[in-house]
Amino acid sequence: MTNENRRLDLALICGVLGLFILPWFHIRSGFFGGEWIHDLLSNPRYWPGFFQLYLGKLQLLPVFALVGTVGFLRQKAAPGRRGSLIAMIGAMGLAWMVIQGLSIGLRGWNWDLLTATFGSIEGQPAFGAGAIFLLLSFAGFISFGLAEKGALKGDAIVLSAVTLLILLVVTFVFYPILSMFAGAFQDFRGNFTTEGVMRNITDPQIWKLSCLAGGSCGIAWRTMFLAICTAAGSTTLGLAFALIVTRTNMPFRKGLRLLSILPIITPPFVIGLALTLMMGRTGFVTESIEAATGLELGRWIYGLPGIWLAQMLSFTPISFLVLVGVVEGISPSLEEASQTMRSGRWRTFRKVSLPLMAPGLANAFLIGFIESMADFGNPMVLGGNGGVLSTEIFFAVVGAQSDPSRAAVLATILLIFTLSAFFAQRVWLGKRNFATVTGKGDGGRYAKLPKRIAIPVGTVVAFWSLFTVAVYGLILFGGFVKVWGLDHSVTLDHYITAFAVSFEGGFSFTGVAWNSFWTTMWIALAAAPLTAAVGILSAWLIVRQDFPGKSAFEFGLMMSFAIPGTVIGISYILAFNLPPLQMTGTALILIFCFVFRNMPVGVRGGVAAMSQLDKNLDEASLTLGANSARTLKKVILPLLRPAIQAALVYSFVRAITSISAVIFLVSAKYNMATAYVVGLVENGEYGVAIAYSSVLIFVMITVIVGFQLIVGERKLRRPENKTKKSPREGKLKEVAA
Amino acid sequence: MTHLNFGQVRFENVGKNYGDFTAIPDLNLVIEPGQLVTLLGPSGCGKTTTLRMIAGLETPTSGRIMIGGQDVTRLPPNERDVSMVFQSYALFPHMSVLENVKYGLESSGLKNAEELAFKGLDLVGLREKAPRLPSELSGGQQQRVAVARALVLEPQVLLLDEPLSNLDARLRRLVRTEIREIQQRLDFTAVYVTHDQEEALAVSDRIVVMRDGRIEQDGTPFELYESPASEFIADFIGEANILDCDISSIVEDSAHIAIGDAKYLLRNRNHSVGKAKLAARANSIKLNKENTTGLTGKIKSAAYLGDHFQYEVLSDLGDLFVIDNETNHQLENGTTVGIDFDVRGLALIGGKK
Incomplete structure (x- = not known):
């Protein structure tokens, strides 16, 4: 019976970490940069939630009460009895965080109506690491509470995955779109107005x-x-x-x-x-x-x-x-x-x-x-x-x-x-x-x-x-022509401008393209495994698990195919520029954008591959005493390897070629290759733009061919493997269909 | 944890709905330790659902399930002390035979997993196939690996979901004796699902016949065959002709009955005087071309099956299905024949135990 308490402890630790240790609010210089640690004592903005409460952020009071209640239940109540209560507390916690986060902006209440009702209030910055941990902790309460109640066969791992995915999809697909609709009805200061909509909707242009x-x-x-x-x-x-x-x-x-x-x-x-x-x-x-x-x-x-x-x-x-x-x-x-x-x-x-x-x-x-x-x-x-x-x-x-x-x-x-x-x-x-x-x-x-x-x-x-x-x-x-249309002499100038390296005073990349090239590579590399993970996990849930709202979840994913990148770009800007979530100008927003834009492809590939796997395989693993995590790791993922590899390569390549959403989200610090090339075109530097594009195409061909070779080799060794469909081509068809 | 009820499975008022569809309305069943109990019934009768609820692969909508005296209703499959042999075997295709058998042992964190796995393979005589992939084995061998994989965990209860349905008839007979032999030797509880009545009769200590999610009858193979509780049972177990009869008098253990004009003395099972139904096994009906005095019928169709003939006979009692082991001569279609019954193949339907 300690199993229930052990995982609940994990959620509680997460909550305590979020409330008492980590900085509650968003840090402009970047949480991962770590610069804030030096100013931790002098700047109250970096203090954890508990001290923020002390500083007068009374909106945090309810979450302390909720976490405290769960701690109490953990000690006093038997797992069978407290399940619904804990799940409810988790839901209330999430709801409260959303409400307070959306209501109180940088300069106080976000809506005049609230100011009129409650009087003015001190503003708050966006959620930081602490708040995110607390949100995770509440998500944990929901999943573990429901697991104790016996929902979805009491499988805490599946429930956590479902909760997490729904939270992610809501945050990074639905919330931005809603923000966009809301954005249409706001003026520069964020106040409600129909002026902009009326003007634009009737615009003869x-x-x-x-x-x-x-x-x-x-x-x-x-x-x-x-x-x-x-x-x-x-x-x-x-x-x-x-x-x-x-x-x-x-x-x-x-x-x-x-x-x-x-x-x-x-x-x-x-x-x-x-x-x-x-x-x-x-x-x-x-x-x-x-x-x-x-x-x-x-x-x-x-x-x-x-x-x-x-x-x-x-x-x-x-x-x-x-x-x-x-x-x-x-x-x-x-x-x-x-x-x-x-x-x-x-x-x-x-x-x-x-x-x-x-x-x-x-x-x-x-x-x-x-x-x-x-x-x-x-x-x-x-x-x-x-x-x-x-x-x-x-x-x-x-x-x-x-x-x-x-x-x-x-x-x-x-x-x-x-x-x-x-x-x-x-x-x-x-x-x-x-x-x-x-x-x-x-x-x-x-x-x-x-x-x-x-x-x-x-x-x-x-x-x-x-x-x-x-x-x-x-x-x-x-890329090899001096000035197109005027001077057709062959030259390497454009490649040198873009990709020159220098050995003077140590090795350095001096070409103009390197900066955006490396940014693109590492962001694409960071996004690819996340995309594949989220995609395959969703596919697993869709094919193998039954949870309420599954068809809506599936439909939402399919629908996101039809959302143009430009719309995603603009909606991300409108959603993540102001509290409660502030990410514009960071690499994180680019990564999230890629993950949720390319995830449907991973889902489709995963669904197709998983439908070919006998459901009894999972069940056999479960009855042999393995939990869902071990089943995924030992049975499902190895059998899905071709689909996973395809998703990895595809999301990597898509992250490199993507432009429509990216162009809204790049910043001076994190510029992407495509956005940079478009900039070159706008300045009329066609030669460099073409040279850069050729290099990108070459990189992607290398990646795809290399991947094909790896997969091909594996197949030779085990010809009797169950998933014998050529994964890349299958994938492409999935994408296109 | 040795327990008084170790190996016992108990259903208490268990119900299972899929949306609007009620698969199992209200099930009460106790499976005693050390027995091999078969859940038998036509497809869609709820037998597999029942088995999967023991495994934890389905959660009951109501009621509770106990294994070894512990309430496991809300427990996920991996935390239950049961293991299962699947119809499709569900051997992991990317793991060798040994890895497959070792899998569950490693999940339970046993240190001597490999040693135990080899013991399990010895049990089914497949030690030398350990490094092979499942796809390199024959169907029968795969089946035995699946059994070994489930057995090495020494579960309280072993579940078998139509384990023989993918084998050919010959192999089926062989493997079922093997499973029964291992079960009796190791003395564990086993729950066996099948729709094949012959298989059920051959392996079971007890058979639970299910229909539309309810238990139709529950007893030893002998009881089911000899005293079917309903027409359904009589027909399902050993194909019987259901006939009307009159019980004229009951004297202690015997019932005097009449089928048409013919009179017989049958064992009484708490029946009362009056109209009743009885099951007449196909091979208990004797056809006679010479003597056509009593009950008579006309041959409608005949088929030769090597060791016996099958006839369809039109009679006053209705259409009869008859098996004749006399293969020297065939009765032509249209022949009028006399009908007599062998009392050993007649059983009154219903009554109480």
Whole structure:
């Protein structure tokens, strides 16, 4: 029976640590820096909660009472009886911390109503280490109390994991989004006002429809128009590629599969960058066309057509990846059946194959739509004067007329667009699910495409492949050219500017890129294991455990796929800039952003892998006396290794290429490679930008190939391993779907 | 902790709901130490749920479960002194046979885990397979590893969830005798779940037949076969024809009954005079082509199964399912036959113990 008390002691120690030892409030110079220790005695701001109470922070009184009560119950009450009470105290503690944290800001009450009711109060800084420990302690009370009550088979480890994950998801997904909505209704001083919303929601810049009459339309309509064009285009091209790869004998078609790796390793603005080199004002395509025809093309690439082209190049591979799965998923015997019933290839394709692909096509369309809406890098580089929602949000924050309310309104509009697409997809797909993969052996072969389709489609695919190769070749080549468009002599200058090292007076990195490069590397390295851990843990809970609110939890995770990075960026700024949680300008906020932005991928991969594991394996381990932690460590994690490795690599790579959310969160101290490159582009330093991008791509290819080699080797040794699906490709499909 | 009730499992008013669905309404059951008790029933009868509640893999919605006199209702599986053999064996595919058997011993923090694990493997005769991976063993060997893995922990109660269902018929007979033999030698309590009545009859000290989450009948194999409590039991255990009969008089232990015009003397189990049902085993019905005076019927279909014939017979009593061990001659469809019963294969249904 000491087990219950032992873990309760752990939570209590955590609480005592938080209240009596650690500094209660946020430390601006950084808790981990440790500088505050020198001033600990002289500066009351660094004192623990107990002394803060003494200093007059009476809002802390209830938490002392609650922790004290649990301490009393620990001594006096038997585990069977106190469970509900302890869980309730934990919940009350959490609730009180949230209430007081949100109500009392830096300058006193956050709302005038409270000032009027209770009189004025001294302000408080954001939560610090002490407060965080106390929150963990309350979370522990909830989990352990419920465990003593026998919830979820009395499994304290599972309950702790559930509580912790729900807290994290609420804090880092839902709270920021809510803050964003709230941010729309606040003025600079944080007071409630509808002025900003009213002004922006009716802004003709956003909603005007004058393009119908020959003018230019509002950003919202332009963004939507662009998204529809990109979605339609990339779906069509993706389907063409998928058909060519699976249903023709075209040469090099195996090589086309390599396409699928491109969007993963390409930082999102790189395509835009390459396009400007190609078709910008001084681009060689522009120049040769102008020379040949005498037309003045000018800056046509800047604006919607350019963005559209860049997005087509960026997202066609994703659509291809989805549609290859769809096309291969159609059972050949269905087509063979159709052919035996006197239908030719064309009729079979039209009447059987295409309708079966319809849900997949819709899926690809909606992915293209959401990706285009969320894309920040390409519009940033190619937007020119006419931006889209995601760039407009950025300029509303960092531009001359800094207007958080406008940013919040725009972000909300963007979020509504993408979420509607997401829900439309769910509803639409819910009704039409022709699962043609039956799991039965299917000996048939795919019907080849009829010639009258194969030839035109093949031509388009060949052309587009060449175009893609040219664009990527340009990225490699562009870094070695002195001044693009003017002086094409070969040089290493850009690489030297970016990545020079010096041996004078000891070894040092003198290139301009090193700073952001190393920051990117260590932040990506720090975020990757956390992402994988949170993702796999969530997957384990979703697949293996039953807890109240599970479907909501799962749905929330899936939904976060549809939240554009820009929206996340702006919402993190609005949420974590002021107490109770203050993290802007730190590396921590970048890490959290990556973890919760990339976690859904880990979850999907984990869910897919775990569904293949027999549930009896966990149960066997439990009945053999291992607790949940040992079961995870010894049985589940070893069997999930491929999925975990995939999640690690994926989140690492995504952290390197991510821009849309990151650009809001970087600071002078913690700059990320992508944000730095965008800065270079804005200053017109294309050479260095391209050189830096090539290096990033090279690093990511190295990581992915190295990972592939490691996994491949392991498979050779144990061919009979249960999870035999190629993890990376499986992962990619998961991501894309 | 040796205890007076060591190895006893007790269900007290246990109920289990999954949402709106009631899997088990109200279960009271005591499994005595050292016995092999089988939970038998068609799929969905709640037998596996009952087993999983002993293991702690399901939590009862109401009531309590005691193991060895201790209330374990809220105890997680890893803190209960039971171990389980799974239908799919659930051998960890990434661990060798030895590591699998050692796993539970190490969870319990035993120092001589390896030595005990080898002892366990000796018990099932698989010592030399210790370094292999489970996937390198045959189905029967995997099954024995799963048994060894559960046994080495010397639990109060061993749970077996349809342990033989993945084996072929021959192996099934072999392994079930082996399990029974080990159980009797080591004298532990075992709870065995199966839907195969033959298996249940072969291995059990006691059989608990379940239906819709309730206990339909609970007794020794002999009791279940000889005095079925209901038509369901009679039909489920050893396929019987359920017939109407009249009990004309009861004299102490004997009941005079009549099936149609034919009269028989059966053992009485607290029945009373009047209408009743009885179970007639398929092989207790004798068909006679020559003598067609008493009860008669007509052959509807016939099948040859090597060591016996199976007939379907249309009769005044209804359709009868008959097994004839006389394989020299086959009765053609449409033949009219006389029907007689062997009293040893007749049992009155119901009554009280």
